[in-house]
Amino acid sequence: MRKMCLLGIAISLASSCAWAQTPSVALEHKAAFITDLMNRMTLDEKVGxxxxxxxxxxxxxxxxxxxxxxxxxxxxxxxxxxxxxxxxxxxxxxxxxxxxxxxxxxxxxxxxxxxxxxxxxxxxxxxxxxxxxxxxxxxxxxxxxxxxxxxxxxxxxxxxxxxxxxxxxxxxxxxxxxxxxxxxxxxxxxxxxxxxxxxxxxxxxxxxxxxxxxxxxxxxxxxxxxxxxxxxxxxxxxxxxxxxxxxxxxxxxxxxxxxxxxxxxxxxxxxxxxxxxxxxxxxxxxxxxxxxxxxxxxxxxxxxxxxxxxxxxxxxxxxxxxxxxxxxxxxxxxxxxxxxxxxxxxxxxxxxxxxxxxxxxxxxxDDPADINAESRLHRAEAREVARKSQVLLKNESRTLPLNKRANIALIGPLADSKIDMLGSWSGAGVPAQSVTVLEGLRAAVGKPGTLTYARGANVTDDQAVVDYLNYSNPNMLDLTNDPRPAQAMLDEAVKVAQQADVIVAVVGEARGMSHEAASRTDLDLPATQRALISALKATGKPLVLVLMNGRPLSIGDQVQQADAVLETWYSGTEGGNAIADVLFGDYNPSGKLPITFPRSVGQIPSYYSHLRIGRPFTPGKPGNYTSQYFDAPNTPLYPFGYGLSYTDFSVSAPQLSANTLKPGSALTASVTVKNTGQRAGETVVQLYIQDVSASMSRPVKELKNFQKLMLQPGEEKVVQFSIDEDALKFYNTQLQYAAEPGEFNVQIGLDSQNVQQTSFQLL
CATH class of the missing domain: 3.20.20.300 (Glycoside hydrolase, family 3, N-terminal domain)
Structure with a gap:
């Protein structure tokens, strides 16, 4: 029988709740109520x-x-x-x-x-x-x-x-x-x-x-x-x-x-x-x-x-x-x-x-008859959020969006994986209720278009990795391999690809590879998938990579091979439908990277807001005796804040409402953002600030604000950011949180690298 307790009155001996075994204070008085209860607890009850x-x-x-x-x-x-x-x-x-x-x-x-x-x-x-x-x-x-x-x-x-x-x-x-x-x-x-x-x-x-x-x-x-x-x-x-x-x-x-x-x-x-x-x-x-x-x-x-x-x-x-x-x-x-x-x-x-x-x-x-009933899910909300979470990394020659009337080859070990769509720590989610990329594309493709599927490869053929990932959860295997020979799967995929107008390859990590206790020494795609991508590239057909992963991957070679790359991470219950929405252009991607993609594991840690140093490397200038790796480019594969759209945007040079800032006041930084493309789209305008000279080395730039806005084709809007003294504060060597007078650079753009700059003085 459900027991209820009374709120806001002195509780009597007759109450069904235990704290009423002796007269006590009103429940509405939290501190006194808890003190009264503790006074009646034994040592063992307290420890319990x-x-x-x-x-x-x-x-x-x-x-x-x-x-x-x-x-x-x-x-x-x-x-x-x-x-x-x-x-x-x-x-x-x-x-x-x-x-x-x-x-x-x-x-x-x-x-x-x-x-x-x-x-x-x-x-x-x-x-x-x-x-x-x-x-x-x-x-x-x-x-x-x-x-x-x-x-x-x-x-x-x-x-x-x-x-x-x-x-x-x-x-x-x-x-x-x-x-x-x-x-x-x-x-x-x-x-x-x-x-x-x-x-x-x-x-x-x-x-x-x-x-x-x-x-x-x-x-x-x-x-x-x-x-x-x-x-x-x-x-x-x-x-x-x-x-x-x-x-x-x-x-x-x-x-x-x-x-x-x-x-x-x-x-x-x-x-x-x-x-x-x-x-x-x-x-x-x-x-x-x-x-x-x-x-x-x-x-x-x-x-x-x-x-x-x-x-x-x-x-x-x-x-x-x-x-x-x-x-x-x-x-x-x-x-x-x-x-x-x-x-x-x-x-x-x-x-x-x-x-x-x-x-x-x-x-x-009142208990639900079926805890996993469809009526208990919020599919529309999940699909909407999943669409907003995808990041378009590359789109050469407008390969995307796809034509629903095209002949599409869908290939890859993650293209029809329900459990991987859910990602790490997927709680009470049921894999059978998730929508795979294959299911999402099948539901969206139009007539006379066709969709043909081949697995192409396993996520990995490294048995030690497979055994490790499946060890912790033997009742719900994170990685189940196709027993066919690798070459047989590859040959099937190439045959399917040769008959298509465009190839969509769904590659990345099994969800267990991006999880607790799943640290990696390299960030490459597994060898089986790299071989698959190379074979698909050799067909000469347009190649779209759909990434499913829980961390940045070093995919420079694969990016070069692909005509388009869409980062979908692990998109959840409605992931397949959301990915189809983006691939076919029913939704214009607007995501931006919240983490830097390094070119290789050797660049780690690679993050945009690193401290300034005495011998910085400057792209395009001689690098000898500067902080660099001489055997590879020193820039990231994709910077923090990066993400493309199916339309194009321009950002004007920033304008400041004042050239000086007094403590306790604020100034405004403004830019005009215009959709210069042919379709409506959202983008994220990002504000970064650089402290030019301080009592200790400060980052090359720091994100201080952003605005996401939707623009119709040809539409432009003025985006304004308020900058006050709090935005300039930092912890100095004495751990005092304060701003120091001096020059500050204001940088505004659509990612952390492509910015335009102006400056002001804090008095």
């Missing part, structure tokens, strides 16, 4: 609130419910339906104090409906589209009884060898910070206590995207100025937006693991930034302090983590085993335990669970 248990762990469900009823579990994750979670909440309502459970899950880029991966969302540069993906995700997750998502992931990623590049929003501090705010607000709405909203847990705090060598779980060694200037702002933006939780990173920071890092968790997060939410360890991270070499045993690991400010222990037994004894012995102060419990209870309060433990679980009679 700090345990976050995975339903996928070795603990049987019956034992989990027994532990919950005994007050020894505070929350769970990896159960994603009402029938799964209702019995656990029932168990909590049988506990002595009836403190409600919360239920969490990784809702990263969709729940039932899968949207494009986060890196693709960032490629849209469209805050409304990104917010739409978050709102739909929250609604679907809430409808499945989930209270919290471990998202958004806002780690700055500048080394694409790191597999989790796919899970974040790219390389740029400003862009990722904007998206962090949008996603938190989309998940939580006006309040995470309302139905349809869920709490956001921003991750991974902190600096996880800077792991050395791009190798997952590795160390991070970074100067304080780089931390504060480049890597910390997105987390801060998410917290300023009201994120109710943070997930602590697995990496160490300058030798101290984040899970035991008092400076990170206490001094910075809580004292400097004022964070009041719940801090959750990553999976098994407290126990891993022993392997980090900072704790000699589980007892010391628990001590370090609780003192650092890690409130909840995810999927290990360390807190449950060790904290009661540590408290009783005085090794851990009672205040450290109480602080953590207060944050956990506060998060549950903010989720609305004390008011109604069944807020998102609902009544059994």
């Amino acid at each position: 609130q700090l345990r976050l248990i995975s339903i996928a762990s070795d603990m049987p469900r019956e034992l989990i419910r027994t532990e919950i009823a005994a007050g020894r579990i505070g929350g769970t994750f990896n159960s994603v339906t009402r029938p799964e979670n209702r019995p656990m909440q029932d168990a909590a309502m049988r506990s002595r104090l009836k403190i409600p459970m919360f239920f969490a899950y990784d809702v990263i880029h969709g729940h039932r409906t899968i949207f494009p991966i986060s890196l693709a969302l960032a490629s849209s540069w469209d805050m409304e589209a990104i917010a739409l993906s978050g709102r739909v995700s929250a609604k679907e997750a809430s409808a499945d009884s989930l209270d919290l998502t471990f998202a958004p992931m806002v780690d700055i990623a500048r080394d694409p060898r790191w597999g989790r590049t796919s899970e974040g929003f790219g390389e740029d501090t400003y862009l990722v910070s904007r998206i962090a705010k949008v996603m938190v607000q989309a998940y939580q709405g006006v309040s995470p206590a309302l139905p349809g909203n869920i709490m956001a847990s921003v991750k991974h705090f902190a600096l996880y995207g800077a792991v050395e060598g791009g190798r997952d779980y590795n160390i991070v060694d970074m100067s304080p100025t780089r931390m504060f200037q480049d890597y910390l702002p997105p987390y801060h933006a998410a917290i300023d937006a009201g994120a109710g939780s943070v997930m602590v990173a697995l990496n160490s920071i300058n030798g101290v693991p984040a899970t035991s890092n008092t400076w990170l968790m206490q001094d910075l997060l809580r004292k400097q930034w004022g964070f009041k939410g719940v801090a959750v360890s990553d999976h098994g991270a407290i126990l891993e302090l022993i392997k980090h070499g900072v704790a000699k045993d589980e007892r010391e690991a628990a001590t370090l983590a609780i003192k650092a400010g890690v409130d909840m222990s995810m999927n290990d037994l360390v807190y449950g085993k060790e904290l009661p004894g540590l408290i009783r012995s005085g090794k851990v102060p009672q205040s450290d335990l109480d602080n953590a419990v207060r944050e956990v209870l506060g998060a549950k309060y903010d989720m609305g669970l004390f008011k109604d433990p069944y807020l998102r679980i609902g009544n059994a009679e």
